[in-house]
Amino acid sequence: MADTNAKLTVNGEEYELPIIEGTLGRPVIDVAALQESGFWSYDPGFKVTAPVESKITYIDGGKGELLHRGYPIDELANNAEYLEVAYALLNGDLPNAEQKADFFEKIREHTAVHDQLRKFFEGFRRDAHPMAIMVGVVGALSAFYHDNLDLSNEEHREITAIRLIAKMPTLAAMSYKYSQGEPFMYPRNDFSYAENFLYMMFATPADVDYQTNDVITRAMDKIFTLHADHEQNASTSTVRLAGSTGANPYACIAAGIAALWGPSHGGANEAVLEMLDEIGTVENVPEFMEKVKSREVKLMGFGHRVYKNFDPRAKVMKETCDEVLEALGVNDPKLELAMALEKIALEDPFFIERNLYPNVDFYSGIILKAIGIPTSMFTVIFALARTSGWISHLLEMHSAPYKIGRPRQLYTGETRRDFVKVEDRK
The missing domain is CATH 2.20.28.60 (Rubrerythrin, domain 2)
Structure with a gap:
């Protein structure tokens, strides 16, 4: 009002x-x-x-606060499973025990993908970037779930959300397996959401007694939760804009994946690892940080466009990062290099005064690297997690009257002029 x-x-x-x-x-x-x-x-x-009115997520960049349906992100990440958060994003409240059991069961029922999708993967080169594959195969779901899809129907909206959230880990893992030349692993419904993803990523048909590491499973679930939604960012706005035309929701999510792929958006955690490669060794860190201060190079994974204080997701991610590195006992020079960068950024007045604290991309990149996930898969995992936010925003839009997106422009081109035949053009 x-x-x-x-x-x-x-x-x-x-x-x-x-x-x-x-x-x-x-x-x-x-x-x-x-x-x-x-x-x-x-x-x-x-x-x-x-451009929109929404009840899903709120960010206060000055306070470093992120709320999903009113719940603080740190409380969600430390106490709820990702699928509970997904339920809250979709429905407005965290589920009670009965609602949780029902939602989790529905997700398990839809984790498999149509076998015809295997042929889609075969059309890609083996060295194709997994995000390129994800844009294609998620968009291809439109061909499988198009008829009788009416987004003004609440039941149709619900099944669309469940299908997307359930199938995204399967498609993401298939993208990885294809790039490795390994056989696809079908989902196991006796595993949790995060556990199932890790199984499809790393198990092989020979691993009859495959078991996941509890610390890694919890870390992966937190990564999913911390990336679930982030208000009207570039990819979410893309999903809403595409959806405002009445486009198939699977195509809209594919559009969101394409937007997320950009290095200024979801590709930031990939850029962190690339930056570490450029630095080389711990001995080079002081010189690199001096170049950052003189603006000769850009420091990736630090600071945030929205948060003018500490990224609230980064606090949770740092604790998880420490747990994972301790549990795995990883001795990786690149991770040592990352810790050296973190130490300087948290202690040097230059970075403190400018609020250039490590953000969620910095720590999630380190965790994924320690787990053994290749850099090319980082943004895919981001897309997997963000799907619950994307579809929540899309369905929120479809649950009420909305207008097709049509921005205006400041035109600075030529004024009207006469057509000149080609033989008379200078």
């Missing part, structure tokens, strides 16, 4: 713009009345524009 109005004067004409208060965060000014003025608003990168 509009509580009061802002007044804007344009060329002597005054316009009243409603100020709308949310439950948390800054109030927003409804600029729809600008249409009558003959002007558009201009906001590159949507830095101060709220």
